[in-house]
Amino acid sequence: MNRSEIPTPALLLDLDRFERNIQKMAAHVKAAGKKLRPHAKTHKCPEIARRQVAAGAVGVCVAKVGEAEVMAAAGVRNLLITTEVVGPEKIGRLVGVLRRQPETLVVVDHPDNVRELGDAMAKAGLVLNVLVDVDVGGRRTGTQPGEPARDLGRQVMAQPSLHLRGLQGYAGHCAHVMGFEERRRTSRRWMGRLMKTRELFEKHGMAVDIVTGGSSGTFNIDSELEGMTELQSGSYCVMDLDYRRIGSPRGAAYDEFEMALTVLTTVVSVPSGEMAMVDAGFKAFSTDRPFVPEAVEWPGVEYSWAGDEHGRLTTAEPERLPKLGQLIEFFPPHCDPTINLYDRIYAMRGDTVEAVWEISGRGRSQ
Amino acid sequence: MNRSEIPTPALLLDLDRFERNIQKMAAHVKAAGKKLRPHAKTHKCPEIARRQVAAGAVGVCVAKVGEAEVMAAAGVRNLLITTEVVGPEKIGRLVGVLRRQPETLVVVDHPDNVRELGDAMAKAGLVLNVLVDVDVGGRRTGTQPGEPARDLGRQVMAQPSLHLRGLQGYAGHCAHVMGFEERRRTSRRWMGRLMKTRELFEKHGMAVDIVTGGSSGTFNIDSELEGMTELQSGSYCVMDLDYRRIGSPRGAAYDEFEMALTVLTTVVSVPSGEMAMVDAGFKAFSTDRPFVPEAVEWPGVEYSWAGDEHGRLTTAEPERLPKLGQLIEFFPPHCDPTINLYDRIYAMRGDTVEAVWEISGRGRSQ
Numbered sequence: 001m002n003r004s005e006i007p008t009p010a011l012l013l014d015l016d017r018f019e020r021n022i023q024k025m026a027a028h029v030k031a032a033g034k035k036l037r038p039h040a041k042t043h044k045c046p047e048i049a050r051r052q053v054a055a056g057a058v059g060v061c062v063a064k065v066g067e068a069e070v071m072a073a074a075g076v077r078n079l080l081i082t083t084e085v086v087g088p089e090k091i092g093r094l095v096g097v098l099r100r101q102p103e104t105l106v107v108v109d110h111p112d113n114v115r116e117l118g119d120a121m122a123k124a125g126l127v128l129n130v131l132v133d134v135d136v137g138g139r140r141t142g143t144q145p146g147e148p149a150r151d152l153g154r155q156v157m158a159q160p161s162l163h164l165r166g167l168q169g170y171a172g173h174c175a176h177v178m179g180f181e182e183r184r185r186t187s188r189r190w191m192g193r194l195m196k197t198r199e200l201f202e203k204h205g206m207a208v209d210i211v212t213g214g215s216s217g218t219f220n221i222d223s224e225l226e227g228m229t230e231l232q233s234g235s236y237c238v239m240d241l242d243y244r245r246i247g248s249p250r251g252a253a254y255d256e257f258e259m260a261l262t263v264l265t266t267v268v269s270v271p272s273g274e275m276a277m278v279d280a281g282f283k284a285f286s287t288d289r290p291f292v293p294e295a296v297e298w299p300g301v302e303y304s305w306a307g308d309e310h311g312r313l314t315t316a317e318p319e320r321l322p323k324l325g326q327l328i329e330f331f332p333p334h335c336d337p338t339i340n341l342y343d344r345i346y347a348m349r350g351d352t353v354e355a356v357w358e359i360s361g362r363g364r365s366q
Numbered sequence: 367m368n369r370s371e372i373p374t375p376a377l378l379l380d381l382d383r384f385e386r387n388i389q390k391m392a393a394h395v396k397a398a399g400k401k402l403r404p405h406a407k408t409h410k411c412p413e414i415a416r417r418q419v420a421a422g423a424v425g426v427c428v429a430k431v432g433e434a435e436v437m438a439a440a441g442v443r444n445l446l447i448t449t450e451v452v453g454p455e456k457i458g459r460l461v462g463v464l465r466r467q468p469e470t471l472v473v474v475d476h477p478d479n480v481r482e483l484g485d486a487m488a489k490a491g492l493v494l495n496v497l498v499d500v501d502v503g504g505r506r507t508g509t510q511p512g513e514p515a516r517d518l519g520r521q522v523m524a525q526p527s528l529h530l531r532g533l534q535g536y537a538g539h540c541a542h543v544m545g546f547e548e549r550r551r552t553s554r555r556w557m558g559r560l561m562k563t564r565e566l567f568e569k570h571g572m573a574v575d576i577v578t579g580g581s582s583g584t585f586n587i588d589s590e591l592e593g594m595t596e597l598q599s600g601s602y603c604v605m606d607l608d609y610r611r612i613g614s615p616r617g618a619a620y621d622e623f624e625m626a627l628t629v630l631t632t633v634v635s636v637p638s639g640e641m642a643m644v645d646a647g648f649k650a651f652s653t654d655r656p657f658v659p660e661a662v663e664w665p666g667v668e669y670s671w672a673g674d675e676h677g678r679l680t681t682a683e684p685e686r687l688p689k690l691g692q693l694i695e696f697f698p699p700h701c702d703p704t705i706n707l708y709d710r711i712y713a714m715r716g717d718t719v720e721a722v723w724e725i726s727g728r729g730r731s732q
Binding site: 005006007008009010041063064066083084085086087089092093109110112113135140141142143159172174244266267268269270271273275277279282283284286287288294295305306308309310312319325334336337339340341344345362363 | 371372373375376407429430432437449450452453455456459475476479501505506507508509512538567632633634635636637638641643645646648649650652653654671672673674675676678689692697700702703706707708709729731732
């Protein structure tokens, strides 16, 4: 099967670029003396997870129990569920994951949740590995750093069926700070809260075998922190336009990793000499970023949204306007929610489809 | 199964409201002497399509061949594919749909597409029912009204394997015009292009058995047009916040149809006394509308985005802040792309799950 036979809109992965991304991150983390547990919420694809592990990752992070079920069933080990697992329905399914992969880690940020997890694990006859989730300024989940985190850690230790392993601190608000130096300053300041909490844990003889966090924007910043043991970067393996804007130590372009992911579309209408319509709109690209999709192969052509199923291409140079039936590839604005729209990814070597990988975790946000 | 046992985030349909919506639209269209072919791109759910047909719809519209395959396989007849079907891969699959449901309609807006459809149908030994797609100002697909549409209609008639049936004109840009009178003026003006094209077709003895268009915003405007034969409204059966804002003949609230669709979420973190986090972010709600999701049951609580998997709830009255583990329902900002994120819909009668319906067309944008 080749590129022209793929039903569009479709998600394409450039394998050469993808493989270089995987290798570069693996080499960086190894050189820094850290571990890598890349976030699989980005790709939701067991085949990509297996390749990350084959390149040296210790396991993968997942956002939800639903994704953990998919990865556990695919034989991926050393999972970390990065969102709190709350309530009997979710904890019941967590027990199912643990029966397959007992080393799975969860995070906690609330005493009630520590109790319900402790009770459920005791009842199931299991011991659950737990990290204390610390708010490092992202205003999302996480207990406050320092003493509140220490107190919660003690509550974990008081539960015979919970095993305290360390800390998580994910500074999502630092990932996309523009310019490397500014991003570094911001990330250092906020991640300092996690490092100080680590010191407090150590002082009290509490476990910090695992101190995890970090994004694709801060991978080479967080890896400098002595107290970090592992990174959970996700987007690096495929990349997107939103990350490409943030800059690197070498300048305004973020050139650490290559743009490996595209959406392949077809021109389905050329209603006038000024515009051409592709078959990709709100159901083909994520819309959570203030973004103008950027054509890959068609410089000078601009995309604008035209509803659920259409995108409008316009150009100041009418002779550049694509023709009916032509294929056009676009970089996605934000990789995670774009991938979540598709059931499969076409793994490309040049114009040839080398494999089709199932995105088995798609829609598994439960 | 009841509401508290549903894995969240989940899509819930209030059956009482949904059934009233279906009945109200069916009654309106019947009273106006029109037909209804509701757009199934909204729900992508064969069970909902079957209920629309049971209430009197002649069939359903779909956006893409992929959705047509799903509906045809589920036994839904009289399909209209509202986006041009271009290129050998798509046309090959269209032939598969026609083998099941030979009465399926397609739209055309380009001579090259008319030729490729004509050739493919001749080769397959089939006759395809075709509408000329007319641009009624939406700047999306469609040939220009009047003579260009007539010329394209003649090209359809010149193909022995194509059967001209009439016209489509979808004025998407009129659907959300705020205020009923302004929306009516706008829609009338633009749909006039379709009506004039219809007159031209009639004058030349060309088929206009079917003249189709209309949205949930203009259902009671387009149904006044003598030349329209059928409506293709979609959102009315479930509704969303974006439609609720547009106003009705009775005032600023759009009260024609009831808000039947919600997303059920769980509070998974209460990191401080000022905010609570639910398990629903970019992967649980569509983000294509400039929207603040509005809590259903928790007036005074505001939602803001907090990434792929989280939403942040804040309130000026701390005593209203939801507690860990509590369930909270939200109306979706835009129904179509929100439904497209889920594999199933929980059909609720009060707090009881009466049925679980597969959204078999989800992600079938190909």
